[in-house]
C-alpha cells in the first residue's frame with residue numbers, strides 16, 4: 108500500500124488491551140500510526156463505568172490512571188513524529204454529568220459510544236443498543252444521543268446507526284427517527300462516524316438486500332441529504348486494523364453515497 112493512495116491520516120477512535128477485548132498497548136498503535144504516516148492518533152478506549160456490569164467489555168475503573176499514564180508517555184515520547192490524543196469512548200447517562208466534566212479536565216475529548224440505553228424495567232435499568240427491538244427502545248436511543256450531542260461533552264458520535272442493528276426493514280418511523288438524530292447532529296455541529304468495525308463484523312441479508320451490520324446504507328443516505336458532518340474511524344481493536352481493507356471499504360461506502368468525509372477534526 109502506498110502512502111499517496113492512503114485515505115486516512117487521522118484516526119480518533121482506537122482501543123487497547125485495557126478494555127479486555129482489544130489487543131496491543133498504546134505504544135503499539137502509535138508506532139503503527141507513525142508507520143502509516145498518520146498526522147494524529149486519538150486513543151479512545153472504552154471508559155470505565157461502575158454501572159455497567161459486564162467487565163469484559165471495558166476498562167476497569169482502577170486501570171484508568173494506568174491508561175492515562177500510557178497515553179501521556181507516548182504523547183511525550185513521539186511528539187516529534189505524531190500527535191497523540193488522550194480520549195475515551197463513553198456512553199451518555201444524564202445523571203452522570205459531573206463524570207464527563209471531570210474526565211474532560213484530563214482528556215483531549217470524549218467520543219460518544221451509546222452502547223446502552225436506559226430502560227426502567229430491565230434488570231439493571233439498562234438495555235444493550237445491540238438489542239433494540241421496539242419503537243420505544245429506538246426512540247429512547249435517539250433521544251439519549253440527541254441529548255448527549257446537545258450537552259457539548261462529546262467530540263463526535265461513534266457508530267450513531269448502532270440502534271439499527273436489529274432492524275431488518277427501514278420503515279417510515281425508523282427513517283424519521285434516523286432523520287431526527289441526523290438533524291440534531293447538524294444543528295449541534297457534531298460529526299457522525301462511519302464505523303469501520305461494523306464492516307469488519309461482516310454483512311447480513313435484510314429486507315432491503317445485503318447490508319453491513321453497520322454502517323447502515325439508508326441511514327447514511329439521509330446523512331448525505333441532511334448535510335451532517337461525517338468522519339470515518341477505524342475503531343481498531345488491534346494495531347494492524349488501524350488502516351486495513353475494511354477502512355478502505357468504508358471510504359468506498361461513503362464515496363458511493365456521495366458523502367464528503369472530514370479528514371481532520373479540531374481538537
Ligand SMILES: [Zn+2]
Nearest residue numbers: 122128153344
Ligand atoms: Zn470495543
Ligand SMILES: [Zn+2]
Nearest residue numbers: 120196220342
Ligand atoms: Zn470503539
